[in-house]
Amino acid sequence: MNVLLIGGGGREHALAEVLLASPTLGRLQVAPGNPGMADHRIDLDVADHGAVVARALRDGVDLVVVGPEAPLVDGLADALRDAGLAVLGPSAAAARLEGSKAFTRRIASEAGVPQPASATFVDTQSASAWLDEFARPVVVKADGLAAGKGVIIPETRAETDAAIAEMLDGGSMGDAGRTVVLEERMTGPELSLFALCDGTRAVSLGVARDHKRVGDGDTGPNTGGMGAFSPVPGVTEVDEQHYLATFVDPVLKVMAERGTPYVGVLYVGLMLTDEGPKLVEFNCRLGDPEAQVVLPLLADDAVALFAAVAAGRAPTSVGRRPGHAATVVACAEGYPAAPRKGVPIPTVPEATDELRVFHAGTAVHGDRLVSAGGRVLAVTGLAEDLDGALERAYAVIDELTGDGLFARSDIGGRMTTETTTGNETDGAGEPDAYARAGVSFEAGESAVERIAARVGATHDDRVVAGVGSFGGVYDVSSLGLDQPLLVSSTDTCGTKTVLAAQVGHWDGIGADIVNHGVNDVLVQGARPLFMLDTISAGSLSVDVVDAVVGSMATACVENGCVLLGGETAEVPGLIHTGQVDVAGTMVGVVDRSALLPRADIRAGDVLLGLESNGLHTNGYSLARTVVAELGADHAIDGDDLPLGLALLRPHRSYLAPLAAALDGGKVKALAHLTGGGFPDNIPRCLPDGLGAEVDTTAWPTPPLFQLLVDHIGLGRDEAHRVFNMGIGMVVVVAPGDVDAVTAAIDEPVHVIGSVTSEVGVTLR
Numbered sequence: 001m002n003v004l005l006i007g008g009g010g011r012e013h014a015l016a017e018v019l020l021a022s023p024t025l026g027r028l029q030v031a032p033g034n035p036g037m038a039d040h041r042i043d044l045d046v047a048d049h050g051a052v053v054a055r056a057l058r059d060g061v062d063l064v065v066v067g068p069e070a071p072l073v074d075g076l077a078d079a080l081r082d083a084g085l086a087v088l089g090p091s092a093a094a095a096r097l098e099g100s101k102a103f104t105r106r107i108a109s110e111a112g113v114p115q116p117a118s119a120t121f122v123d124t125q126s127a128s129a130w131l132d133e134f135a136r137p138v139v140v141k142a143d144g145l146a147a148g149k150g151v152i153i154p155e156t157r158a159e160t161d162a163a164i165a166e167m168l169d170g171g172s173m174g175d176a177g178r179t180v181v182l183e184e185r186m187t188g189p190e191l192s193l194f195a196l197c198d199g200t201r202a203v204s205l206g207v208a209r210d211h212k213r214v215g216d217g218d219t220g221p222n223t224g225g226m227g228a229f230s231p232v233p234g235v236t237e238v239d240e241q242h243y244l245a246t247f248v249d250p251v252l253k254v255m256a257e258r259g260t261p262y263v264g265v266l267y268v269g270l271m272l273t274d275e276g277p278k279l280v281e282f283n284c285r286l287g288d289p290e291a292q293v294v295l296p297l298l299a300d301d302a303v304a305l306f307a308a309v310a311a312g313r314a315p316t317s318v319g320r321r322p323g324h325a326a327t328v329v330a331c332a333e334g335y336p337a338a339p340r341k342g343v344p345i346p347t348v349p350e351a352t353d354e355l356r357v358f359h360a361g362t363a364v365h366g367d368r369l370v371s372a373g374g375r376v377l378a379v380t381g382l383a384e385d386l387d388g389a390l391e392r393a394y395a396v397i398d399e400l401t402g403d404g405l406f407a408r409s410d411i412g413g414r415m416t417t418e419t420t421t422g423n424e425t426d427g428a429g430e431p432d433a434y435a436r437a438g439v440s441f442e443a444g445e446s447a448v449e450r451i452a453a454r455v456g457a458t459h460d461d462r463v464v465a466g467v468g469s470f471g472g473v474y475d476v477s478s479l480g481l482d483q484p485l486l487v488s489s490t491d492t493c494g495t496k497t498v499l500a501a502q503v504g505h506w507d508g509i510g511a512d513i514v515n516h517g518v519n520d521v522l523v524q525g526a527r528p529l530f531m532l533d534t535i536s537a538g539s540l541s542v543d544v545v546d547a548v549v550g551s552m553a554t555a556c557v558e559n560g561c562v563l564l565g566g567e568t569a570e571v572p573g574l575i576h577t578g579q580v581d582v583a584g585t586m587v588g589v590v591d592r593s594a595l596l597p598r599a600d601i602r603a604g605d606v607l608l609g610l611e612s613n614g615l616h617t618n619g620y621s622l623a624r625t626v627v628a629e630l631g632a633d634h635a636i637d638g639d640d641l642p643l644g645l646a647l648l649r650p651h652r653s654y655l656a657p658l659a660a661a662l663d664g665g666k667v668k669a670l671a672h673l674t675g676g677g678f679p680d681n682i683p684r685c686l687p688d689g690l691g692a693e694v695d696t697t698a699w700p701t702p703p704l705f706q707l708l709v710d711h712i713g714l715g716r717d718e719a720h721r722v723f724n725m726g727i728g729m730v731v732v733v734a735p736g737d738v739d740a741v742t743a744a745i746d747e748p749v750h751v752i753g754s755v756t757s758e759v760g761v762t763l764r
């Protein structure tokens, strides 16, 4: 088959390569192409659709593959199809899924695709009124194609208003911005899925993750993409099928029903949010540089595959090579604002099974290869694992960069700074990986020693084996209980750690996870025995691990339990560089006779509330949106800490204040206020058939909560589901025991409600 390939970037060089490898290929022509495909370039103005059609018919082209979005949005595929030619690429009507963000949101909504809240505006006044109402951070998008410049992520309301005004004025975005789409700002790792769509069915070509910011650590302005890798650790083929079924199939159905079936590659940009994957965007083509990692892993005959899809016969699966691909883009200095042209490019190595060098913004001047665009070359490494692939790509990138060319040094979460350690360390943890990352084992070991000392300081003589052993061993024989029951609870700090990373304050994060676990086992009447933790990070910082483990150890000692062991995992690619996930499991013990909740809870029993000292470990995804708007330094009237640090106050433990009351035997039940607030947590400790009534005015709302609720504009019921609103633990007692229990608790106790014979929780 003769194939005409339209486009001239790195993506098209990668397409050319898989087309050239196909046994089905007759002749390949590329327009405009680039020096990487010199032998196949033809002289053809791709903006002149009539000329492209005429040339394709004259040269006996059997299949046209269109790489970039602009000609598709412009209707090139329509012109070719009208002339009876087979095309891999959507019609102009279908390419609106990339060409108009407002259209995408409408179609996605019709198709029932999970997506952020959004609204479309053509005037600033209506946009402003919507923002007043919405009161959460947004992303501002120009409706039309804007060559990667149409998305602004403002930090404040003032920046949001300015971005909208500039777009609507037709400023830097021109006509693309005459309509703006405002979208709820989502957080989470991004993922791109590439679906080959034949009009009614889709098959996955693979998934990739790219790095859009120009600088290391995801800093600086957005670019077209500085590097990418495929597959994405943690994303299985089952996930891919799920994403196809959720995001692609229903959209294909809607597009077909509208009479504009989608044929071509659909790029599905997803954000993996706390609430599940949501649609960021659709693009009507392969990603660049994602194509440079997805295509080299294609095992099937590309010409046959693309032709079948173009003819409405997508296969049910696509063969992929085992292993991983990672690409790093070498850019011309000044990219993205004003890339230097004419930078000489050193000789690039030949392609091998383990390495590809794809041309993008290159040109030949005389006999020299020079830069002619921002993204100049994409170097793809292939290996059994991601680390190996990155290593191969960087071996070349390190040679290319320096003199007028630069690249990010942390693609794929590649470690560049001093890292490592913990009571056990793994992830990319073979010695080689650390050596490559410039990590000194001596530094690692001294950090291990530091942490081991902190952990060891929590141990008592019940610890038989701790740090360094495969399993922690704890001796329960001396507990002296008649019928000891072990109680366990596991949890994470959730996205509180994202705020800790933002504010650079880790000192309380360990206490958070310990105290959360202590409170959970306490609710069953148990006292904590030992804790096991996991700290996972994209790139481990000794100081962060030290601060977190140190704070865990201190909290364990305060609660009379031990930090028996843990895991410190470096998982680049799975967790963004700079982010840390902290999880822990607490094991406690209770004698069967003291197990809570008791069975004798009755309607009329009283609910006592103990105060919280902040958000504890819940509601941070929402609270962070307020930090994004007001800033971490924002002063709170009535609180001695600014917003960021007030939100980072460690979750308090209720063991000490409740110990005497529990020993007194009059506490019938406890409920720890975690996610879901009163409505979700009080019923967890009540027998079937009973409910509760809570008087939400029975205690003062702490200033921090007042600020969050006012700023976000939350109603009472919603506020009490997302946040604890000032009460962190509920104690259930008989009416006659209120005084005795209150007297046994050495801190403010609020009578906040009662147990009722009506199921559910009523807030008053």
Ligand code: GLY
Binding pocket: 210, 224, 225, 283, 286, 287, 288, 289, 290
């Ligand atoms: N790498 C992002 C894109 O191709 O849109």
